[in-house]
Amino acid sequence: MTELELKDEALKQLVDAFYARVRADADLGPIFNDAIDDWPEHLEKLAAFWSSVMLASGRYKGQPVPAHLKHRSRITPALFDRWLALWDCTTNEMMAPDAAAALQAKAKRIAESLQLAMFFRLDR
Ligand code: HEM
Structure with missing residues (x-):
């Protein structure tokens, strides 16, 4: 398979496959x-x-934390590990090595902050 560069079209293909x-x-x-x-x-x-995360395109205007909090009763830290493992496989298979590494690092950081918001808030 061709290794894709970080561009909008490639990100759409990656997201679809993932x-x-x-x-x-x-x-x-x-x-x-x-x-x-x-x-x-x-x-x-x-x-x-x-596209917003990797290319600073500003195309996404949403709030990931509330979107995931809605599903808090079903989502566990182990599922985040599974999500990240699938993300790593898919990015390694489809993307050029530098792009894959950057996408993996970003996802890991975002997964950590989502988990902090979901599982470690003291004010609820
Ligand atoms: C939305 C599940 C991890 C990014 C959603 C939705 C679900 C979901 C069910 C739809 C929410 C709704 O509209 O009701 C999960 C599960 C995860 C996970 C089970 C891991 C265990 C992640 C990670 C990222 C991410 C690691 C980013 C790196 C997003 C974004 C949305 C979304 C951007 C759209 C939010 C919006 O509506 O604006 N996720 N997610 N998710 N997820 Fe995740």
């Missing part, structure tokens, strides 16, 4: 499939998110 795997995953799949009705819209949103 969520196809997530949906097929025995542990992660049911959470996403229950939560998301409009998959094309979700995939556009996630491509915009990664």
Whole structure:
């Protein structure tokens, strides 16, 4: 497979491939499939998110923390590890090595901050 550079088109392909795997995953799949009705819209949103994160495009205007807090009763730290493992596989397979490494590092940091927000807040 060709290794993709960090560009909007590549990020859309990456997001599509990643969520196809997530949906097929025995542990992660049911959470996403229950939560998301409009998959094309979700995939556009996630491509915009990664475009904002990696290319500073400002295309994503959303609030990831409340979106995940809604599903707090079903999401565990172990599922974050699974999510990150799938992300690492997919980025390694599809992206040029530098791009894959940068995407993996970003996802790891975002996963850490989401988990802090979800599991370690003292004010609730
Ligand atoms: C949205 C699950 C990790 C980024 C969502 C939604 C679900 C979900 C169910 C849809 C929320 C809704 O509209 O009801 C999960 C699970 C994770 C995980 C189970 C790991 C265990 C991550 C990570 C990132 C991420 C690590 C970023 C690196 C996003 C974004 C949205 C989203 C940007 C869209 C939020 C919005 O509506 O603006 N996630 N997620 N997620 N997720 Fe995750």
